[in-house]
Amino acid sequence: xxxxxxxxxxxxxTLVELMIVIALxxxxxxxxxxxxxxxxxxxxxxxxxxxxxxxxxYARSEAVIRKVPVQVAIDAAAGSIEVSAxxxxxxxxxxxxxxxxxxxxxxQLGYRPNGTATVPxxxxxxxxxxxxxxxxxxxxxxxxSTTLHHKGQNATGGSLGSCTP
Numbered sequence: 001x002x003x004x005x006x007x008x009x010x011x012x013x014t015l016v017e018l019m020i021v022i023a024l025x026x027x028x029x030x031x032x033x034x035x036x037x038x039x040x041x042x043x044x045x046x047x048x049x050x051x052x053x054x055x056x057x058y059a060r061s062e063a064v065i066r067k068v069p070v071q072v073a074i075d076a077a078a079g080s081i082e083v084s085a086x087x088x089x090x091x092x093x094x095x096x097x098x099x100x101x102x103x104x105x106x107x108q109l110g111y112r113p114n115g116t117a118t119v120p121x122x123x124x125x126x127x128x129x130x131x132x133x134x135x136x137x138x139x140x141x142x143x144x145s146t147t148l149h150h151k152g153q154n155a156t157g158g159s160l161g162s163c164t165p
Contacts, residue, residue, distance in 0.1 A: 063111035123165035
């Protein structure tokens with residue numbers, strides 16, 4: 001079957017149709033980009049808090065496995081954390097803070113050989129622009145267990161209120 005074109009008919013888009021599509025794309029991008037940026041920043045906070053939580057769980061398990069006290073040295077300003085046992089570094093990491101405010105209630109946290117924490121009620125926060133609504137609270141109980149609380153919530157489930165641990 002052969003396609004026969006009549007005079008005056010053409011394939012493709014008109015300039016008006018093309019301009020309408022471009023205008024719709026611009027409108028969609030203006031709506032989507034701010035939401036996407038917020039999502040990226042929230043994910044950065046979440047990932048850094050989860051990385052710190054995993055490091056604390058590692059330190060606790062090493063104390064129990066090795067049957068020796070394990071220390072966690074925290075430099076919140078630089079985001080650097082070192083886990084050591086008997087002065088020997090076991091693991092060192094630097095959090096990629098990039099706009100994330102990381103604060104801790106103590107610069108040292110230790111785990112005893114039975115897994116209990118030397119700093120009962122240790123707290124750390126991860127926020128953006130000092131906004132507690134976007135912040136995450138991580139707590140360590142005296143038993144040594146860690147809890148990463150929901151975004152913007154304190155240990156009792158209420159509003160975090162402040163990014164200061």
